[in-house]
Amino acid sequence: MVKKTLKDIDVKGKTVLVRVDYNVPMQDGKITDENRIIQSLETLNYLMSQDAKIVLFAHLGKIKEEADKAKNDLAPVAKCLGEILNKEILFSTETRGKELEMAVKNLKPQEILMVQNTRYEDLDGKKESKNDPELGKYWASLGDVFVNDAFGTAHRAHASNVGIASNLDSAVGFLVEKELKYIGGAVDQPQRPFVAILGGAKVSDKIKVIENLLPKADHVIIGGGMAYTFLKAQGKEVGKSLLEEDRIQLAKELLEKAGDKLVLPVDIRVADDFSNDANTQVVSVDEIPVDWEGLDCGPASLEKFAAILKDAKTVVWNGPMGVFEMPTFAKGTNGVCEILAGLDDATTIVGGGDSAAAVAQLGYEDKFTHISTGGGASLAYLEGSPLPGIEAIADK
Known part of the structure; x- marks a missing residue:
């Protein structure tokens, strides 16, 4: 545009x-x-x-x-x-x-x-x-x-x-010029390796983003609540974790299409109650207890993500890695934030919303190349969806 x-x-x-x-x-x-x-x-x-x-x-x-x-x-x-x-x-x-x-x-x-x-x-x-x-x-x-x-x-x-x-x-x-330059540039002409990090609650909220970015990115890291639908699609027990039953088949198809490009957590911080004061433990994704629910990714997942991100030249992050509003389950989101803040030679873009809130909470605004002011708009842009407010503006 x-x-x-x-x-x-x-x-x-x-x-x-x-x-x-x-x-x-x-x-x-x-x-x-x-x-x-x-x-x-x-x-x-x-x-x-x-x-x-x-x-x-x-x-x-x-x-x-x-x-x-x-x-x-x-x-x-x-x-x-x-x-x-x-x-x-x-x-x-x-x-x-x-x-x-x-x-x-x-x-x-x-x-x-x-x-x-x-x-x-x-x-x-x-x-x-x-x-x-x-x-x-x-x-x-x-x-x-x-x-x-x-x-x-x-x-x-x-x-x-x-x-x-x-x-x-x-x-x-x-x-707006800056938003189009950074988000549009990252998606359409990224310096490589290009890594997308997608979190949040539901696969259904991010389907179009995943489908749009898979052909363009070198890796797509999946975290947050939507990771459990992908883990279930791999045949794993997810206990009482957030799960979209009607998206399991889609998750299977995306996993088959993406191969190694789509990266999932390898360990999970699980809890016996949806509460900051719940009993918690960190378990492998193969060992999630039936009566517990996953509320954050674990330290081994962060190590895996860090290994992928260390050579990245362009990173787009949209969505938290867990229920970051509760301090007990903010370690994954904060960990990703710290990893990205430490990438000196990469263009790092935060797609607004909860991710931007996490960056602000940690005081890392100055460590990122660009933090979007529009959660919904940046998500639509990452999906490849039209932005009517921009399309209506006169062409050069």
Whole structure:
């Protein structure tokens, strides 16, 4: 996808509509992780340096009923952005109408206006989430050009990305450009050896990713809950571990097709209860007790993974190796994180979501080449699925 980037369009002195991903975690009205806001600053600072008048569109949470509006109000996000930039951020409490139109019209160069949560429009027939053409056209009428810098919503066709882009000259912002460069480059033109590490609960969540990456990667390491479906497909006892019975045949077919390329754990940390305080033991994958469940991979598995990864030049990691939310079962996920953090000569990419959370918990953000801001979007990209929010942007 060779799309226009921010420096391919003239933004000097223009009113620039920017879709950002400010769907940040909130607790008691306070933002608990500012990373998505910080990731947008490169684009915003560039636009300000060009004397652009900036109008920000973003969503926060889901709006299913009137009561959801108060807890998903973007005003605290605007305040946080202002504190980070040390600058007043203007705020429109409306998503359409005279107040918004006048606020945009009165903008001066370098000023930033944030529009209220785009999903407020979902109370009236899901107009944002279903990409209502009239809404996209209306929002587009407010500006001169459109910049999509929200990779986290790129796998969705919404009025605030696809709708606006369909009606204006458009480009991707610096953050989206970076996401496409690293994730797209890793999948389509990797330096080899190329290793993919896929974790998470279910095979069904990652089927397309496995199928897309198997022909491209030198190794695909499988961990997390979905490993037990593959172990069962090999005829092993998995006890009370997470198992997708209806995916066993598919797992068999993938194992046959992949051969040595698909790498499974060799030992498992099992527990007698789904609890951080459960009794645990580490057993071979051939010796999982009938009444116990696997909740993490064991140390021998990490050694096996490390041996494969030590020569890797490109690594993509998506999904935890166990129930990492419980410290007792976070050793596999943390271990993979530490192995990747120690690879000095490799391009290491984390595909958002739980993997990115694990990297942040361990304080290893600076040790990775790229940490994606979009879990669902990066997963779709790894699957080879279309990203409507990017496809709608003008080609170079």
